[in-house]
Amino acid sequence: xxxxxxxxxxxxxxxxxxxxxxxxxxxxxxxxxxxxxxxxxxxxxxxxxxxxxxxxxxxxxxxxxxxxxxxxxxxxxxxxxxxxxxxxxxxxxxxxxxxxxxxxxxxxxxxxxxxxxxxxxxxxxxxxxxxxxxxxxxxxxxxxxxxxxxxxxxxxxxxxxxxxxxxxxxxxxxxxxxxxxxxxxxxxxxxxxxxxxxxxxxxxxxxxxxxxxxxxxxxxxxx
Numbered sequence: 001x002x003x004x005x006x007x008x009x010x011x012x013x014x015x016x017x018x019x020x021x022x023x024x025x026x027x028x029x030x031x032x033x034x035x036x037x038x039x040x041x042x043x044x045x046x047x048x049x050x051x052x053x054x055x056x057x058x059x060x061x062x063x064x065x066x067x068x069x070x071x072x073x074x075x076x077x078x079x080x081x082x083x084x085x086x087x088x089x090x091x092x093x094x095x096x097x098x099x100x101x102x103x104x105x106x107x108x109x110x111x112x113x114x115x116x117x118x119x120x121x122x123x124x125x126x127x128x129x130x131x132x133x134x135x136x137x138x139x140x141x142x143x144x145x146x147x148x149x150x151x152x153x154x155x156x157x158x159x160x161x162x163x164x165x166x167x168x169x170x171x172x173x174x175x176x177x178x179x180x181x182x183x184x185x186x187x188x189x190x191x192x193x194x195x196x197x198x199x200x201x202x203x204x205x206x207x208x209x210x211x212x213x214x215x216x217x218x219x220x221x222x223x
Contacts, residue, residue, distance in 0.1 A: 071087065125174065126174065128158045129160060144171060175195060
């Protein structure tokens with residue numbers, strides 16, 4: 001064999017490499033959004049299953065004690081992160097009687113270090129009547145559309161400080177919800193409220209879209 005004999009090997013041209021890179025980019029642009037949407041759909045299914053389990057636990061608690069556990073919520077003065085901690089699933093559902101083995105974490109709020117025992121990181125809960133604000137006893141209310149179950153934008157605040165609209169008149173005894181794929185951080189009257197349907201998640205707005213995933217005592221729920 002002569003030194004310097006040419007080896008019959010083919011190499012990619014620059015044009016071919018650019019075409020390969022372009023094809024990979026196109027495939028990635030299709031695959032990544034589909035993957036993210038599949039993840040969100042999985043979390044939505046998990047949230048709905050957890051909310052349903054929480055509702056079963058609440059109804060079992062009600063049968064045993066002829067009452068519902070209190071609402072617990074916290075000051076929103078610190079903004080978005082506090083808003084996520086606005087309401088928490090009652091501790092009474094896990095102790096002294098274990099209607100739930102632990103308070104299920106919201107699938108959309110499972111950051112590293114999230115805890116079943118931390119305020120607001122579980123599925124959320126609200127009911128009118130006796131409750132706790134910053135761990136102090138209070139009378140809690142709930143905003144419900146006047147034309148419930150239609151959301152007419154005209155809300156009534158049912159609570160026991162009102163003679164006209166006491167908690168006992170509310171058509172919704174409690175609401176359970178997940179913060180959803182894109183949590184809102186700004187705070188307003190109906191933010192993180194389980195009842196006004198315009199705040200509810202709907203896949204018709206896009207798989208990854210804003211809105212809370214809700215189930216009410218009345219049976220009404222986000223689609």
